[in-house]
Amino acid sequence: MKHLKKILGASAIVALASQINIGILDTDFRVSAGIIFFVLFLFQYKDLKPVLMGLISGIAVYLLRLIICLAGKGNLSEVIFSYQLEILFYTFYGVIYSLLTRRSNRDNLNQLVFILIASDLCANLIEIFVRIMVGDSHFHREIIITLLLVAIVRSVIVWFLLSWLRYYRMLLMKEDHEKRYTKLLWLTAQLKSEMYWMEKNMVNIERIMSNSYELFEKIGLKEDENSWADRAVTIAKDVHEIKKEYELAIRGIKELTENKLQDEGMNFKDIITILDETMKREIRHLGKNIELLFEVGENFYTSKHYYLMSVFRNLIINAIDAISDSGKVAKISFIHKTEKEQHVFIISDTGCGIDEEDLKHIFSPGFSTKINYSTGQINRGLGLSVVQEMVERHFEGRITVNSVKGKGTTFCVYIPRNSVEVNFSEHIYH
Known part of the structure; x- marks a missing residue:
């Protein structure tokens, strides 16, 4: 329904633009500005089907011309068939455009202009x-030259408009990136101050642990019993002080990341671009031979970009950790598609896989299959229990896992459209 509304709206604008026209024969054959808007919509909205768009646009142009003829009290019987040929023109334009762009890059404007000329002519x-x-008109050889000039002029106009739109969009993106970079610097500076208090408390925690162990030994040896109560109270007070300072730090971090930035949202394709760059940089840093592939479906705008980024980042980090430094090329793939009223995100790796007995516990808090027993260090991800909580709590979705030991692991994240998408279409860049 949403797709059909987009086609009908675009076709209505094409029909209105077709009223800007000139006649080049002594018949009802006219060339108009409608095809310029027709191509602009096809370029801007890649999900529009050229043939269907051409058919509906042709019908819209035909109906509008009939309405104008009736309003002007013209003779409808004389033009009703002639006007129908508008449908033929737009439909065949869509067919030819679709065939020529099937094996070419539509984003290459210099290549596109020749496709437009050929489609128009x-x-x-x-x-x-x-x-x-x-029998409605007579053939003149000069008409071919005229039509070629018309095709060139209209296609060049489209080329200039698309070039200007691309340049304008780049300026907007540059300005947006500069603003985000400024916010990031400011956020980092604020986080540094919060981290100072957290690092400071690490020393206090070590001291409390030492005091607790000392108290434990005295209790075990039944030494200095009169000091046990005071020592216990002191430990409790110190723990309470640390708890208060951590509450302040957490409150400050939440305020920074949730309130002060005031980010309205982000396009899903922009999220993937950032994810692609940062994860490939992480892979290079680790020196692993991993090919990271992204396959992105329909674009959408979301205000929950931080949570989406966090979920995907941690699943990919888990996949990276699951791949050993064997020297062989491993693969991590991220596939996005839509099924009915939900988005499906599939993250697969060709890593070590997960034991069958561990598989049912991987979403349990504190569980990890990636512990370095020599250092006690666990992988850098948040933990799959936290990822699952984000998916279920913030997106009302679900996450599943399938793994074969020695072959790899696949996570599937299912998120309803209405819990992640924001109806903010003017911000979506296709």
């Missing part, structure tokens, strides 16, 4: 030949 020639066949 061929669609117009088809319409002209049909008019000649039904």
